[in-house]
Amino acid sequence: MAASVVTEKDLAYQQCIVPSCGATYDVGEVRTSCDACGALLDVVYQWDALPVPKSLSDFETKWSRRNEPLCRSGVWRFHELLPFAPPEKVVTVGEGQTPLSPSDGVADYVGMSRGQLFLQYEGMNPSGSFKDNGMTAAFTHAHTIGAKRAACASTGNTSASLALYCCVSKLMQAVIFIGSGKISYGKLSQALDYGALTIQIAGDFDDAMQRVREVSSRLGIYLVNSVNPFRLEGQKTIMFRVLESLGWEVPDWIVVPGGNLGNSSSFAKAFHELKALGLIDRVPRLAVINAKGADTLYELYESRGLRWRGGMPNIEVLDNYYAELDSAHVRADTIASAIEINRPVNLFKCLRGLECMDGVVREVTDQEILDAKAQVGASGFGCEPASAASVAGARMLRSEGVINPNERVVCILTGHQLKDPTATVAYHTSDQKEFDRVLGSRGVSRAAFANRAVQVDNDLDAIVRAIQLNS
Ligand code: F0G
Numbered sequence: 001m002a003a004s005v006v007t008e009k010d011l012a013y014q015q016c017i018v019p020s021c022g023a024t025y026d027v028g029e030v031r032t033s034c035d036a037c038g039a040l041l042d043v044v045y046q047w048d049a050l051p052v053p054k055s056l057s058d059f060e061t062k063w064s065r066r067n068e069p070l071c072r073s074g075v076w077r078f079h080e081l082l083p084f085a086p087p088e089k090v091v092t093v094g095e096g097q098t099p100l101s102p103s104d105g106v107a108d109y110v111g112m113s114r115g116q117l118f119l120q121y122e123g124m125n126p127s128g129s130f131k132d133n134g135m136t137a138a139f140t141h142a143h144t145i146g147a148k149r150a151a152c153a154s155t156g157n158t159s160a161s162l163a164l165y166c167c168v169s170k171l172m173q174a175v176i177f178i179g180s181g182k183i184s185y186g187k188l189s190q191a192l193d194y195g196a197l198t199i200q201i202a203g204d205f206d207d208a209m210q211r212v213r214e215v216s217s218r219l220g221i222y223l224v225n226s227v228n229p230f231r232l233e234g235q236k237t238i239m240f241r242v243l244e245s246l247g248w249e250v251p252d253w254i255v256v257p258g259g260n261l262g263n264s265s266s267f268a269k270a271f272h273e274l275k276a277l278g279l280i281d282r283v284p285r286l287a288v289i290n291a292k293g294a295d296t297l298y299e300l301y302e303s304r305g306l307r308w309r310g311g312m313p314n315i316e317v318l319d320n321y322y323a324e325l326d327s328a329h330v331r332a333d334t335i336a337s338a339i340e341i342n343r344p345v346n347l348f349k350c351l352r353g354l355e356c357m358d359g360v361v362r363e364v365t366d367q368e369i370l371d372a373k374a375q376v377g378a379s380g381f382g383c384e385p386a387s388a389a390s391v392a393g394a395r396m397l398r399s400e401g402v403i404n405p406n407e408r409v410v411c412i413l414t415g416h417q418l419k420d421p422t423a424t425v426a427y428h429t430s431d432q433k434e435f436d437r438v439l440g441s442r443g444v445s446r447a448a449f450a451n452r453a454v455q456v457d458n459d460l461d462a463i464v465r466a467i468q469l470n471s
Contacts, residue, residue, distance in 0.1 A: 105379030123416030137234030156187025226262030268353025289393030382417025
């Protein structure tokens with residue numbers, strides 16, 4: 001009798017996140033929602049039949065094999081924890097080589113004891129943001145099913161990442177949808193340079209998201225936004241690397257900016273799975289930080305009490321909220337353009353994650369975001385505005401006493417400083433007009449940590465005097 005061959009198909013499948021539905025779909029299907037009830041999908045594994053390491057430290061053996069692409073990648077060296085595709089199909093550009101560093105400068109600013117605040121610097125990814133963690137996974141899935149085009153709506157980072165994977169691998173064409181005037185030049189320049197077909201629509205991210213879903217379904221283009229459950233599998237590895245850097249010890253808090261809520265959802269899935277597998281003994285608490293100008297999660301979770309309730313959220317609360325936004329013509333508006341989103345596609349997964357990780361949600365103003373960003377920069381880890389929401393949020397939770405100064409806190413810095421230099425330069429500028437033009441209309445009235453350029457004549461003595469005066 002021939003031995004039966006167990007394939008990825010048997011070991012991974014897609015499943016509706018609503019427990020009372022639980023419909024399942026083949027791992028090779030391309031879908032972003034459940035046919036039966038319309039909810040989001042998870043990638044689920046038959047762990048019993050898979051070679052899961054006995055201890056997380058078993059992954060350390062891969063460090064000595066860093067010449068192998070799948071061991072070098074900070075995503076795929078954890079392949080056993082996201083085993084939905086065979087190794088030979090994996091498309092990697094060396095993503096996930098990102099450091100976790102303690103920052104005493106930021107700890108002082110947040111009000112933590114020194115040594116207790118860590119920054120997970122995802123800006124070090126090949127396209128400059130955490131998106132590469134998820135993109136390598138979604139792109140790999142797209143490759144396994146033979147996709148030739150891949151699309152996304154984006155505030156700029158997802159599109160930069162997709163464009164990068166397409167142009168490096170030459171396996172697919174990137175089709176990206178962005179809102180007009182809503183994308184920073186750093187990010188737009190990446191998509192253009194990498195050769196993506198760039199569709200700039202008259203509208204914002206929420207409009208672009210709706211359109212890309214329609215277009216992908218009409219033209220059969222593979223969609224890589226975080227409604228794609230494979231994206232979130234890759235993003236789980238950010239948490240694996242955090243644990244790895246902490247000697248596999250679980251921190252007390254993970255603090256992350258909230259936009260489309262893919263990260264927060266994937267982090268909760270990561271910890272839930274590790275605990276179920278017996279690889280960790282507790283999960284950290286989760287804090288998701290909205291920008292005040294794009295605060296749907298905060299409003300629903302903290303003000304209106306919307307909860308996952310084991311898969312039975314009160315949908316009416318959400319419907320009423322969106323109806324209110326529509327009737328008042330409210331649009332998301334924040335300097336943190338990456339998270340300028342009012343209709344987060346992963347809302348329900350995030351609610352489930354908040355339940356699993358005893359989570360809290362906060363909103364921070366643009367002023368708080370930019371001040372926190374300047375402090376992150378002054379401590380040596382530049383980040384884009386959206387990323388600094390995590391630090392501003394940690395500071396708020398610390399001042400409320402929700403976070404204890406001696407707890408161990410990890411703030412995720414989601415994107416590189418050079419993604420959005422306009423906001424940074426405007427904050428530091430001494431030109432009031434430029435400050436007002438970029439920041440003023442958004443309620444940013446002061447730059448507490450501005451590092452002003454010194455204007456000086458092109459004259460040797462004047463330059464020397466300026467340096468002596470400012471040293
Ligand atoms: N930080 C940065 C730098 C981002 O680019 C994004 C999302 C987020 C945070 C929010 O993460 O969606 O997982 O809650 N950017 C998406 C984009 C929307 O199109 O690049 P999330």
